[in-house]
Amino acid sequence: MTDQAIWAPNSIPQRKFCAATEDEVFYGGAKGCAKSDAIIMAPLQQIHKARYKALILRQSFPEVQELIDRTHNIFPNMKNPPSWSGSLKRWTFPGGGVYQFGYCKAKEEVGRYHGQEWAFIGFDEVADVQDENVWIMLQAENRCPNPDVMCFMRGTGNPGKPGHPWIKRRFIDTCGEQGEEIYRYRYDMPGLPGVDLTRRFIPARVTDNPVYANDPVYMSKLYSLPEILRKQLLYGDWGAGFGMALDELDKEVHMVDRFEVPKDWIQFGSFDWGFSHPWVFGHYAVTEDGVIVKINTFRGRLMSDRAIAEELLDRVDFSKLRYVVAGHDCWAEHKARNDDSTPSTADRFLDNEIYLSRANTGRHMGLRNFRDMVAWKNRLSDGEHGEPNFYMMDTPGNRKCYETLESMMLNPDDPEDANKMDADPLTGTGGDDDYDETRYALASRPSRASTTWATQEVRASDRSVLLHEMEKRKHTSRHVDEADDLYRDIPPDAVGLF
16 A cells, blocks of 8 residues: 555454455444444555556435545645645545545436546445446446456445345345355356356454544443444444334245145235336235245236236146235226226236235335234243244245345334335336235235134135126126126225235
């Protein structure tokens, strides 16, 4: 590192971060571990090399200004100091190396850094960024025409922030809570040799920073925080769930091995429609005690309604399903029609002998119900842990669903609701479609059923229902919503039984 005499790492974790050579490195965890100093000094490793450019980011310009001020306290003291351009927010070093500041909060803002060959991209407090696509899209700009330059992505942050789920999944789950593993992955390309890419997590705590570790006032403030916040900000615990919509969701508890579903268990389905974003279908079973088990999850995108129905018929035995609930967008086009002959998604599914009924899509009640279903901690009268009312079989589809459920955060503007996440319209990645589909499913199971209606069976593929619906469509001149018509005379406490 150039001119180390003006600055030196103050801890072992900070030294590891500045010297790291892995492609992606995430540093931090606890508050006060000197993350910002580390990320503004790490780019200086290669600042003397030709064509080298470093980009340092925060979410907003006021946050960036704080980092700029720090560099103004350090860089001018170098033996050969760089020159500063206030308009460009850029330091230019004597050897030609460029060190620039910027800000970026959403993937739409990544475009301002396109095509500029950033050899080093450091994002301070990247855990504040909810959308992992920001990091992924920035990776596409992490390159340099000088083969002697190594290209690095670097990030810092704390648990409990909007980006907690993807940071945990990307770095902590793959590298270990103590950073004990270097995660390696490879993509083989046609005509080019595959290259191992590396990912690393370097944990740090406030006790690693001698400035604050010896400050009894600041340490007392951290110790006095509520338990979950204390775990996150004092100990850097990424397993603590403050801010997560489903904070009791636990793979060790809720994910179970696959098993044969008993014949007497009720089975049902749930569907969340999508085209540019994925469609998701969940297959469920209900135990004699009312516990819901998700058997599997299926998804796809860029498919017509007919193609989706045909795909599902190949994967699921609908003769075993009592019902299939679906989001209201399966009927949403009805009011906008000028021509009543235009079929909806529900119509297309009905043509394929799959009957959809309207899901309870209420977001606030849906989240409360979801949390009740997954709850298992301190459930017993003596304070002991109990068993949840929702499980997922361990399948590839369900594991993908679990990742989405685990990533759901509370809406900071409406803590009674989960934060809405939209999938990338180009790739279909990300999004909360699995959460919505599962929420519909769990909301369809009332706590107690009316025995009168519970003895009647109406299935999603029942021929009598399907034929009745087909006949009804032939004899009416205006569209009648099938779900409303079929269930019009069913008492409210029976909804979800069929």
